[in-house]
Amino acid sequence: MLSQQIINGLMLGAIYMLVAVAFTLAIGVLNFLNFSLPGLFMLGGMLAFGFLKLGWPFFLAAGGALFVAALVSLLVERLAYRRMREGDAEVPLVSSLGFLVLLENLVLIRYGSDQQAFPALFADMNVRVGGLVIGIAQMVSLAISLGLVAWLSWFLRATNAGRRIRTVAENRETALLMGINIERLVPQLFVGSALLAALAGLLFAVNYQQVSPFMGEGIGFKAVAAMIIGGMGSIWGAVIGGLLIGLAEVLSISLIGADVVNITVYGLLLVILIVRPQGLIGRPPAREKL
Amino acid sequence: MSGYLTGVLVVLAFNVMAAYAVYLPLAAGQLNLGIAGFMAIGAYAAAYLTNELGWSMWAAVPMGSAAAGLVGILIGIPVLRTHGIYLALATFALGQVIAAVFLNLDVVGAAAGYPVTDYAAPGVVFACAIGVVLLMALISRTRFALYLTAVKSDATVADLMGISVRGIQVAAFALGAALAGFGGAMYAHHYSFIEAQHFNVLLSVFTVLYVLFGGVQTVWGPLVGAAFFTLVPELLRASDQWRYALFALFIIIFMALRPQGLVTASLFRLFRRRSKGASA
Amino acid sequence: MSAPAPTATPAAAPALAISGLQKSFAGVRAIRDLSFSVPKGRATALIGPNGAGKTTVFNLVSGVYGVDSGSIHVNGVDVTHLPSRRRIRTGVARSFQNIRLMSHLSVLENLLVGQHVRASSLAALLTPYRLIPNHRWKREARAALAESGLEQYAEETVGALPYGVRKRIDLVRATLAGASVLMLDEPAAGLNPSETNALRDHLKALIARGLTLLVVEHDMHFVDSICENVVVLNFGEKIAEGPLSVVWRDPKVREAYIGTDEEA
Numbered sequence: 001m002l003s004q005q006i007i008n009g010l011m012l013g014a015i016y017m018l019v020a021v022a023f024t025l026a027i028g029v030l031n032f033l034n035f036s037l038p039g040l041f042m043l044g045g046m047l048a049f050g051f052l053k054l055g056w057p058f059f060l061a062a063g064g065a066l067f068v069a070a071l072v073s074l075l076v077e078r079l080a081y082r083r084m085r086e087g088d089a090e091v092p093l094v095s096s097l098g099f100l101v102l103l104e105n106l107v108l109i110r111y112g113s114d115q116q117a118f119p120a121l122f123a124d125m126n127v128r129v130g131g132l133v134i135g136i137a138q139m140v141s142l143a144i145s146l147g148l149v150a151w152l153s154w155f156l157r158a159t160n161a162g163r164r165i166r167t168v169a170e171n172r173e174t175a176l177l178m179g180i181n182i183e184r185l186v187p188q189l190f191v192g193s194a195l196l197a198a199l200a201g202l203l204f205a206v207n208y209q210q211v212s213p214f215m216g217e218g219i220g221f222k223a224v225a226a227m228i229i230g231g232m233g234s235i236w237g238a239v240i241g242g243l244l245i246g247l248a249e250v251l252s253i254s255l256i257g258a259d260v261v262n263i264t265v266y267g268l269l270l271v272i273l274i275v276r277p278q279g280l281i282g283r284p285p286a287r288e289k290l
Numbered sequence: 291m292s293g294y295l296t297g298v299l300v301v302l303a304f305n306v307m308a309a310y311a312v313y314l315p316l317a318a319g320q321l322n323l324g325i326a327g328f329m330a331i332g333a334y335a336a337a338y339l340t341n342e343l344g345w346s347m348w349a350a351v352p353m354g355s356a357a358a359g360l361v362g363i364l365i366g367i368p369v370l371r372t373h374g375i376y377l378a379l380a381t382f383a384l385g386q387v388i389a390a391v392f393l394n395l396d397v398v399g400a401a402a403g404y405p406v407t408d409y410a411a412p413g414v415v416f417a418c419a420i421g422v423v424l425l426m427a428l429i430s431r432t433r434f435a436l437y438l439t440a441v442k443s444d445a446t447v448a449d450l451m452g453i454s455v456r457g458i459q460v461a462a463f464a465l466g467a468a469l470a471g472f473g474g475a476m477y478a479h480h481y482s483f484i485e486a487q488h489f490n491v492l493l494s495v496f497t498v499l500y501v502l503f504g505g506v507q508t509v510w511g512p513l514v515g516a517a518f519f520t521l522v523p524e525l526l527r528a529s530d531q532w533r534y535a536l537f538a539l540f541i542i543i544f545m546a547l548r549p550q551g552l553v554t555a556s557l558f559r560l561f562r563r564r565s566k567g568a569s570a
Numbered sequence: 571m572s573a574p575a576p577t578a579t580p581a582a583a584p585a586l587a588i589s590g591l592q593k594s595f596a597g598v599r600a601i602r603d604l605s606f607s608v609p610k611g612r613a614t615a616l617i618g619p620n621g622a623g624k625t626t627v628f629n630l631v632s633g634v635y636g637v638d639s640g641s642i643h644v645n646g647v648d649v650t651h652l653p654s655r656r657r658i659r660t661g662v663a664r665s666f667q668n669i670r671l672m673s674h675l676s677v678l679e680n681l682l683v684g685q686h687v688r689a690s691s692l693a694a695l696l697t698p699y700r701l702i703p704n705h706r707w708k709r710e711a712r713a714a715l716a717e718s719g720l721e722q723y724a725e726e727t728v729g730a731l732p733y734g735v736r737k738r739i740d741l742v743r744a745t746l747a748g749a750s751v752l753m754l755d756e757p758a759a760g761l762n763p764s765e766t767n768a769l770r771d772h773l774k775a776l777i778a779r780g781l782t783l784l785v786v787e788h789d790m791h792f793v794d795s796i797c798e799n800v801v802v803l804n805f806g807e808k809i810a811e812g813p814l815s816v817v818w819r820d821p822k823v824r825e826a827y828i829g830t831d832e833e834a
Contacts, residue, residue: 091549102538262390266383273380431698443672452658452687
């Protein structure tokens with residue numbers, strides 16, 4: 001039974017992992033805690049649901065949802081992130097939270113506040129391995145998540161575009177001196193992190209066959225916890241953190257009860273922030289110069 | 291006063307108290323996303339004292355506030371080792387943990403909620419909110435308020451000038467917590483019922499939202515932000531479903547156009563100069 | 571601090587005494603076995619090519635960095651291991667090379683922050699001084715501004731002021747702590763000739779008042795007009811010490827400056 005819970009935890013963790021990677025791209029490179037990402041996660045699931053209801057085939061509905069999420073993310077870049085250079089650092093955070101509230105309420109107006117059933121893609125197809133039940137949908141989404149993250153990690157390490165992104169992450173001025181076009185790179189990053197978040201929302205909808213206008217909040221905030229626990233700005237940190245949070249959540253539900261999930265997950269986050277703010281595999285921040 | 295108007299003004303009073311609980315630490319550069327947690331501590335502690343120990347509200351509410359402040363000190367000391375986004379997230383996690391603890395605490399009703407036996411009339415709530423505003427206006431005229439800004443804008447130099455940066459930071463954090471606890475305790479005694487689900491992350495987030503909207507450069511920003519946030523959605527009542535969407539849209543556009551918030555220091559200086567010019 | 575430290579010999583103690591100071595950053599030795607002292611009531615210059623470690627000395631004395639070894643005494647009190655926040659109380663204040671004023675605050679408010687050590691009781695902290703017209707703190711700050719001819723800027727937001735004005739306000743703030751030793755990091759850098767003259771007069775007035783100055787400065791004419799003594803650093807080491815005219819003929823000093831920047 002425990003091994004079944006561990007598998008369930010890893011499946012959920014894969015969703016957290018994708019959203020955490022989306023957050024970590026924004027924070028590691030742009031130093032922007034983008035709270036609109038849970039909204040984009042929700043758009044991935046809810047819009048795919050809406051398009052399917054219009055009778056669109058699955059891949060068109062999924063593609064449409066991702067496309068809209070990417071467009072909204074460009075708006076976030078325009079209206080929230082670009083204002084970062086003026087005013088306090090909290091402003092873009094507030095604006096991105098504003099986007100979260102806006103998206104949730106727009107979807108609520110269109111589809112109502114109730115939880116809706118997302119149609120099953122792989123009708124009741126499960127694999128049984130020695131008493132363990134593993135859904136095909138979950139297996140597929142775990143494979144997609146891990147494959148995507150591995151590809152992203154390779155992309156950042158081994159390609160020229162990836163190196164440019166890492167240069168911007170390390171030092172914006174150096175990047176400018178090296179002639180990197182930051183103005184063009186930033187919107188691309190916003191689209192990338194939006195696609196990751198929306199894809200996670202889509203996979204969540206397919207896996208758990210349910211969507212609602214508020215599905216992004218709980219998942220998104222736990223993904224932030226996952227990112228910090230793993231180490232802000234590190235892709236593999238987000239992976240470890242995501243899987244860890246997924247495990248902690250599923251295990252505390254099955255061992256203690258559903259009401260203590262927030263205590264374990266956010267308690268873990270709090271302890272990590274106090275004891276090791278740079279996360280499990282992050283580097284400590286550099287000292288300022290006078 | 292009509293029942294509706296009184297109801298709206300009571301909400302405004304609670305929002306004003308919450309706004310200053312966010313403002314105090316924010317003035318020192320700390321974004322507290324867990325203010326609802328401290329409200330919960332004040333609310334539950336005060337309600338427990340009235341219900342189980344038979345205390346009068348007048349003693350229970352200050353004790354609830356002190357309890358929240360004490361937790362603020364105890365938690366602030368380790369948590370304030372972090373800065374910026376890390377601190378915001380630590381307070382965010384803290385708020386979640388506190389709310390979840392009360393959700394599981396059977397002695398105060400757990401998930402079923404907790405009725406409160408004593409009652410605070412609207413007049414008392416208004417008086418408290420006005421008291422908080424006056425107190426904050428007074429504090430904003432002191433060196434303490436000056437040092438909050440100093441610590442926020444350059445902690446290294448503030449330290450070299452001999453200011454206890456840690457002391458100021460912990461004081462700002464704990465005073466904000468105590469203020470939140472005070473508001474929470476009043477809330478418990480006015481509505482005579484509390485449930486842990488009320489003190490959720492969105493309560494914290496919305497409070498931060500309208501404080502930043504009002505602006506943190508002057509002491510009046512939070513008041514204006516809270517008033518705007520409470521009253522404008524009421525005016526938009528005609529399109530009930532749309533009002534949060536419109537409000538969010540408004541905030542996004544507003545922050546893009548005026549990132550310093552509505553009420554700024556230079557705005558005040560402009561007014562002062564104008565009035566000086568007029569009187570001269 | 572009320573009881574004198576055992577090493578203190580008040581009458582003879584220099585204002586600032588640095589002995590055997592060592593500091594490395596990531597294996598690079600920034601300060602090597604540095605010893606010198608600054609006599610009371612006079613101006614001493616700390617000069618040397620860029621990167622010689624002058625600002626690092628200031629940072630070690632004010633406590634921004636901890637020392638690896640060696641000792642620092644201010645007015646006879648050992649401050650080597652004192653937390654940075656407590657050092658200003660021993661009588662040493664500083665200005666900053668890249669002006670560290672709080673740009674959102676007004677000039678007057680910045681100066682009030684500078685007064686902190688003289689108004690640090692809980693009562694002072696909670697006095698609503700802004701409600702009291704012409705409060706003593708505001709009067710003092712305005713008087714200090716007037717002395718530098720800057721009184722018209724009192725209510726301005728610092729961020730909006732020109733560089734030369736901010737540079738001099740940074741200096742005024744350092745003087746307001748009531749410190750007897752001032753460490754000034756390139757006070758004349760970026761000033762125009764008339765501002766430099768005003769600065770020179772201001773510093774001479776401070777010396778006449780009995781203050782001790784330690785000045786990092788590249789403008790050798792300025793150094794010559796203020797400082798009786800100079801200490802020359804190169805690669806974190808003291809290579810010469812004495813009156814500028816003597817030190818300047820020292821071949822080691824010439825060598826240190828040639829090929830880097832030949833001012834003076």
